[in-house]
Amino acid sequence: MTSDEREKAVAVCDECATICTAWIAPGADAVSISPNTGCDCEESSLRVLDAQTVFGSEELRPASG
Ligand SMILES: [Zn+2]
Numbered sequence: 001m002t003s004d005e006r007e008k009a010v011a012v013c014d015e016c017a018t019i020c021t022a023w024i025a026p027g028a029d030a031v032s033i034s035p036n037t038g039c040d041c042e043e044s045s046l047r048v049l050d051a052q053t054v055f056g057s058e059e060l061r062p063a064s065g
Pocket residue numbers: 013014015016017018039040041044045
């Protein structure tokens with residue numbers, strides 16, 4: 001296990017739909033890279049979007065559940 005396993009990914013806050021860049025690592029929650037994400041949620045729940053989700057469609061669909 002090394003810290004090299006972490007990767008950059010795009011994540012979206014499920015609370016306010018703010019999109020930011022985050023570090024992801026196996027077995028860990030996504031952590032926002034920048035402190036200035038525009039998300040002011042007390043408990044931001046970042047959901048990682050894979051590249052296909054982000055770049056495969058022109059608009060994000062709201063989560064359905
Ligand atoms: Zn938020």
